[in-house]
Amino acid sequence: MLSRMADNLYWLSRYTERAENLARILHVAQRLAALPSAYAGASNEWESAIATAACAEAFKEIYPDGATRENVIRYIVDSPVNPSSIKACIETARSNARAVRTAITSEMWEILNEGWNEMRGIEFDGISQSALTQFLQRVQQMSLRFDGAAYRTMLRSDQYWFQRLGTFIERADNMARLLDVKYHVLLPEKEPVGGGLDYFQWSSILRSVNALTSYHWVYRENVKPWLVADFLILRPEQPRSLISCYLELNDYLDQIAEAYGRQGPAQHIARSTTARLQNANMDQIFQSGLHEFLVEFIEENNRLGGAITQQYLS
């Protein structure tokens, strides 16, 4: 297929996935910020939302006085100066989709186009709490439907594989960032078991990736920090865990390599990162530093993104 098309597909999936993750981050921040401080702790949820959304520096330039509910929501949802706002993600995804109409199915296009049309009808200035919550839900639904439409309607060929690569590179990146921002909450030393304060922080991490219920099914235990980290990094049963993302990435890269009859750096990087995740255990990770582990992972993931671009998309 055309390199430009593959590039568009890859990025439109990344932007759709990113929009969903941003919506989830805001959704959870709203929840946490609504708790009495005895439960949620004194930490500024809005600071951490900005950090997770990977736009802290740019944000500080505009709002040097720090993060508040209003300015964070504004910035992440529809700020014209934020190229990765939810609005910008949906705009970009939709215009990429428009440019590759032939490479996606009509269902996928209609979902994005509908989401975009709906978003255009919203006045974000002075948006009410309930309208905002509804919007964030719609964004998550749009991404879920888009994902489902891709899964159920796309031909299993390189178009599908590149679409998938975008989804999982972005998902892995977002998950690692989310964990990195919260890593101090997960550090085991500080943990007074069953303490109300951290409990809500830990469960908020799970909630922001829609994994709270499944956590209980897998561990049949109270929410514990090392188990949360284990679940979201190393457990292949959890579809958003780093290892899950990499098993998928490996699989799609292998299919591409097989179809094209050759491998390249992208396949090698994906394989070595997967192997590292498969051989890791949580004790080691905590000993050598969760933060360091995550920072390294994010770098490796970026390297894989670069290799995919170099090898196929340009």
Added chain:
Amino acid sequence: MSASPAAAFFDEMNVPDGGVRAGYEAIAEWLKQAPRELLVNRKLEAEHFFRRIGITFNVYGDNQGTERLIPFDIVPRVLTAVEWQKLVRGLEQRVKGLNAFIADSYGEREIVAAGIVPEELILQNPAFQPEMTGFTPPGGIHVHIAGIDVVRVDADTFYVLEDNARTPSGVSYMLENREAMMRLMPELFGSLRVAPVDNYPDALLETLRSVAPRSASRDPTVVLLTPGPFNSAYYEHSFLADKMGVEIVEGRDLFVRDNIVYMRTTEGPRRVDVIYRRIDDDFIDPIAFNPGSMLGVPGLMSAYKAGNVTISNAIGTGVGDDKAIYSYMPEIIEFYLGEKPLLSNVPTHRCREPEALRYVLSRLHELVVKEVNGSGGYGMLVGPHATKAERDAFATKLKAHPDDFIAQPTLALSTVPCFVDSGLAPRHVDLRPYVLCGADGVRCVPGGLTRVALKEGSLVVNSSQGGGTKDTWVVEI
């Protein structure tokens, strides 16, 4: 002049005495018993459908209105199978004549030698491409896709209003209008035998493959070349590429090495055999034509002339479809095919001829004057609808550059009922059927794009001037 009463025009559905014409019975019956709210709902549903699939066009020079919907009217326009058959024979003949003329224009110019068409109309035509002189495209065909605009004035007479032999657009509306109508009016499709149009993309692909260069493999690679998502017809480009199952490429996706055209793919370069281009001649190759073009492919023209790729339509086909040549079409058909033209031309005054110019200047108030190289309804004067000042200003232009204009009588275009704010009312229509011309024959799917002038009394059907569209049904009776 005020608009003439609708009764003065031929209405394709209603007969003056109160009955309806053949083919329209079921539709008239349905409209009669449908409550107004139902029609309003169906109209809204149609709009919703078009917005959802994203079939939009961009209006140039309008910053507000990027991505607008073309208004769609839910009352279908009907042609009987017999009328259609007659029309098709005329269209096929017309496109054959057009192709013969263009080939001759870049060849021996026998028609000039025979004293029929003045040579300067060919050589001084801005669409004439000297690069093409002496070059025969694969299959000897220049125009593979033609859109012939026809209008109807009475039960038996269709006039050709304009030939479009460059990159005619609008066919996606023919296809999507049908799609919408099948959802909106399933009851009518149940009772009428409407000829299908949805095989058009297959017919187009067959046509394009049939004219692949000889050096191409048995399974030639066809691509559609678009200027990109900001072009007004981008929806159509991607729609057609999708339905044909071919890549939609932009200039930057293609490159030329050793006179072979390749596209950049995820698997490395892949050879391209046929380019269905929706880019104008001047932008297609910055080396051969407009050096400022960012849309084209450097070296494409040289690959084309080396016979390694087919460009469809060929470069320079505009020499055959401007309004100056138009007036010679009846003679052109007779000259090359030895047949009487089956479809009439609108009687046309060539302002370049002094006697015609005098006549036109004296009758400006009743004529339509068009720029020879204009399109889209821009730069024309509709005499009866213009003010005296407008006519005077136009007369000055006309006297200064008579060669640039032709004039025609104001036609009594047929009307078809439309569902407008005031209810059902007649509006003027034209028809653009699409004629495909391959090395293996001529194809024409039964239907076309019916454009309708939605403003009461208006004769201008162009979407850029407030026109809308209708589905066109060819019906067995």
